[in-house]
Amino acid sequence: MLLQIGLDIGSTTAKIIAMQRSEIVHEHYIRHYSDIQNAVLSLWEQLMRLHPDAEATVCMSGSSGLSFSELAGIPFLQEVVACTKAVKLLAPETDTAIELGGEDAKIIYFRGGIEQRMNNACAGGTGAFIDQMAALLETDPAGLNELASRYETIYPIASRCGVFAKTDIQPLLNEGARREDIAASIFQAIVNQTISGLACGRPIRGKVALLGGPLTFLPMLRERFP
Incomplete structure (x- = not known):
């Protein structure tokens, strides 16, 4: 064998x-x-x-x-090269791939020539950020996902880094905001960070592949992507 x-x-x-x-x-x-x-x-x-x-x-x-x-x-x-090859082989109809990892995020455009972008040293909007935000709500990533499944309201939360996000979340907790709404708002903040920080104004169109641990194991995060 x-x-x-x-x-x-x-x-x-x-x-x-x-x-x-x-x-x-x-x-x-x-x-x-x-x-x-x-x-x-x-x-x-x-x-x-x-x-x-x-x-x-x-x-x-x-x-x-x-x-x-x-x-x-x-x-x-290199992981971005590996990801690009895999998507081209297994899902050749893909127009854009978005991957969230433990401490990095990537976006790959496949139409009009391949363009690969990766976040800088900041881990905002990645798995590490999710771990930190889950701990703030006294749960884990799976618990954060469960909370988000019962949300009613989305609040604006920064996801550039955990410090900024905490300054948005702590007042919400102090004011009695539902943890379910905060959890969904955290996921929405990650989507906003991914699109603004990686796409940088370039449209995301067509068929989009969502990759990486957070997007694989957290269905409520996937649902926040438009």
């Missing part, structure tokens, strides 16, 4: 996928809590237990994967 293995190490999570003749035979996704070595070993050992005799080719990606790939002698593919 020959496997094609992809290992992505992001700012907050690690993922592994194994394919055989274009079919997925194994996939797993975990938070690494900055203990990247043990997280990768855990993913790898799990795969080896399932396919102990397999031969494999391996490629790495992710914001935390470059140095690890150099240490391990594994080929590295």
